Amino acid sequence: MSARQLHTFRGGIRLDPHKRETQDLTSRALPIPEKLILPLQQHVGAAAEPCVKVGQRVLKNDVIAHANNYVGMRLHAPSSGLITAIDEYPVIHPSGLTAACIELTTDGEDLAPELNVADDLNTLASQAVYQRIAEAGIVGLGGAGFPAHVKVLEGTGQTVDTLIINGVECEPYITCDDRLMQEYPAEVLAGAALLARAIDAATCIVAVEDDMPAAMNALQSARPERIELVSIPAIYPTGGEKQLIKVLTGREVPSGLLPIDIGVAVLNVATVVAVHRAVASGQPLIERLVTVSGDVSEPGNAKVLMGTPVNYLLEQFGIDDVSEYRILSGGPMMGTEILNLAAPVTKTVNCILILRRELAEEPASACIRCGDCVPVCPVGLQPQQLYEATRTSDIDLAQDFHLFDCIDCGCCAYVCPSQIPLVHYFRYAKSSIEALDRDRAQADLARTRYEMHQRRISMRLESGPAVGVELADVSGLETNELQGDIRAAVARSNQRRRDDNGI
Amino acid sequence: MMFASLALVLLIIAGIWMLLHHHEPERDSKRRIIARINEILPQTQCQQCGYPGCLPYAQAIVSDGAPIDQCPPGGQVARRALAELLGRSGTSRRRANDFSPMSSQVVVINEPVCIGCTKCIQACPVDAIVGAAKQMHTIISTQCTGCELCIDPCPVDCIDIIDVADDIEHWRWQRPRWAGRERRAGTQP
Known part of the structure; x- marks a missing residue:
């Protein structure tokens, strides 16, 4: 372990980690589910475009949807079988709405074509590395799901000096990254070295929280070369990109900018392992580790194929009656409630959390201006002021208080003695402002x-119907009589509406 | 000496600047205000205000003192913004309870019924309908403002207005449901 000088970020809270339930249990392999549901949108950016037809037979690792643009991402078949539908299915989203998905009925044979193995990792050009990452459909597996090759590609142009591999799982219960580091330490380090070389970063740090000693030991015994292993205090939300950068380098990402603007790239450990598998052996991203934990008798981690329905996963963990529970995707602080358990696991799902429903939700009471939310905000915002601004729908004031710098971590709502759902207000305001912009x-x-319409009309009136591009040949219909009919009809329509509106 | 001449030059520049801005033609500032009003109006071009479009309504507000509360699609938000811009009352001091982006509606043509008369094309203020005489017409739904002006001219009643279905991309968080209780407790005088 190196003697790197650690810094602190302001705010944050210490939470009961709940990691012991699952962190020492070997991750399970699950039988292939009968049906896999693969949403075309699994990441930020444009949805993928299906390139298979219903009734088509596919092999494991076959491309089934193409990237639509630069920030797009392709999809692969996680197992062999038959494409049985391309339709709307429930997905994990706070709205509970459905989204376009490809349904794959597996044949259980798991047939895969030969993968395209790289010759020599050490001589592979940077360009070839990006190419192989993009071809494998890798998005950030830590949360937002930003396409990994874009992050890496943008890293090169702007001289990234520090590459941070994020092994900090700061949300309670989640241990999938911890298990990954314990089970595949060599791959974590090989992936880190590969990426550091590709983006030409002088410093490469793997950061692990101090409540994951086994993961740290595993990484150390894999003998890292020119990679710093750093153990950092477990304070929520240290795993946040900007908070982690502050702790490790003392640098702060200015409001409205990205880590890349200050010479830092951050990638999650699971993303790094996926990158290594893609570049070394041509393995596309078709499975990931998922933690299943909370108020259950047999929690643990499992290797889950993309598209596995949540209810199938729960069954495998012996959970059948969930009526008394809330099922979340992600941790207790930032997780999304899964409203329909038929929804599939996607690339960004790291945890399925089962929590007993509290009997009565205590209603929020008035803000008492205690200010407890201010010192815990890791971004340095004034949540109580933001609350007033969003509660009264004052768009300008909310933005003056830097609403869009809020990272939705939930520290403010966690400490609020009045139980005000502060993050909900901020999400509501953010999504409303985005809707207004649209x-x-x-x-x-x-x-x-x-x-343009008006200009065309006046041109036509001035110079007759021959000039200008006509949308349709309406010369025969342009008699005064007909124009009059249309005008009368418009007036009727207006009258009807005015009557409806009671003006 | 240096200082004095510098000060003189600065004074002259300031004087010219003030003169220029003082004598700005009234027409110009009027046009600017009309443009700003037009920016606030929702551009549905639906004529529900009684004027033949959003720009004519904006002109009428400035030139004829037309009331600012005649725009149903703009709703509370537009009315408040207009009141603020023009220093007019016509809105209650209480803020709206919602950021209230516009609800999205578009028209659809029941295509098998369409006879290709082009009347709807001529009524559409934003050229969002494609078609030719005696050919089927269709709506470009991403460009339709939902103004409904095409509905009545249709001689065969084949145009309907529909709500744009909520999809994940356009979905937005609702206001927390605890709001009522909080407001009562929080803002009592």
């Missing part, structure tokens, strides 16, 4: 089209 863009488009 409306504005739509209005700008309509304004332009209206102006």
Whole structure:
């Protein structure tokens, strides 16, 4: 372990880690489920475009959907079988809405074509590394699911000096990264070395929380070369990208900028292992480790194929009656409630958390201006001011208080003695402002089209129907009589609406 | 000496600047205000205000003192923004309870019924309908503002207005449901 000088970020809280339940249990392999549901959108950016047809037979690792653009990501078949549908299915999302998915009915044979193994990892050009990452469909496995090759590719142009491998699972219960480091330490280090070379980073750090001693031991005995292993205190949310950078380097990512702007790239350990498998052996991303924990008798981690329905996963852990429980995807602080258990596990799901439903949810009471939320905010915001601004729907004020720097970590709501659902308010405000921006863009488009329409009409009135590009041949219909009919109809329509609105 | 001449030059520049801005033609500032009003209006071009479009309504607000509460699609949000911009009342001091982005509606053509008369194309203020005489017409739904002006001209009643289905991309978080209780407790005078 190196003697790196550690820094602290402001705020944060110490939580009961609940890691002991699962961190010493070897991860299980599960039988292949009968059906796999693969959402076309598993990451930020544009949805993938299916390149298979219903009724088509596919082998394991076959590409089944292509990336649509730069920040797009392709999808692979996690097992062999038959494409049985491309349709709307429930997915893990706070809205409970459905999304377009490919349904794969597996044949249990798990047939796979030969993979494209790299000749020599040490001489592979950076360009070839990115290419292989993109081809394997790897997105950040830590949370937001940003396409990994884009992150790495953007790292090169801007001279990243520090590559941080994030093994800090700061949310309670989640141990899938801990288990990954214990079970595949050599791959973590090989992937880290590979990426550090590809983006030409001088420093490469693997950060592990101090409540994961076994993971740290495993990494140390794999003998890292030119990679620093750093143990950092378990304070929530140290695993947040910007918080981790502050702790390890003392640098702060300015508001509105990205880590890359200050010369740092951060990748999750699971992403790094996936990158290593993709680059070394051509293995696409088709499975991941998922923690199943909470108020259950047999918690643990499992290697889960992408597209495995959550209810199938729960069955494998002997959980059948869930009526008294809340099922979350992710940890207790930032997790999303899974509203329909038929929803599949996707690339960004790290934990299925089963928590007993509390009998009565205590209603929120008034803000008493205690200020407890201020010292815990890891971004240095003023949650109580943001609350006032979002509660009164004051868009400008909320943005003056840097609403969009909020990372949704939930520390403020956790300590609030009035039980105000602060993060919910902030999410509500953020998504409303985004919706307003979309409306504005739509209005700008309509304004332009209206102006062009008016210009065309006046051109036609001035110079007769022969000039200009006509949308349709309406010359025969342009009699005054018909124009009059249309005008009368518009007036009728307006009258009807005015009556409806009671104006 | 140096200082004095510098000060003089600065004074002259400031004087010219003030003169220029003082004598700005009224027409110009009027046009600017109209443009700002037009930016606030939702651009549905639906004519529910009684004017033939959003820009004409904006012009009427400035030139004829038309009331600012005549825009149903803009709703509370537009009315408040207009009141603030123009220093007019016409809105209660209480803020709306919601950020309330517009609800999304578009029209659809029941295509087998369409006879290709082009009347809807001529009524559409934003050219969001494609078609030709005696050919089937269709709506470009991403460009439709939901103004409904095409519905009545249709001689065969084949155009309907529908809500745009909520999808994950456009979904937004709702206001926390504890709001009512908090507000009562929190803002009592």
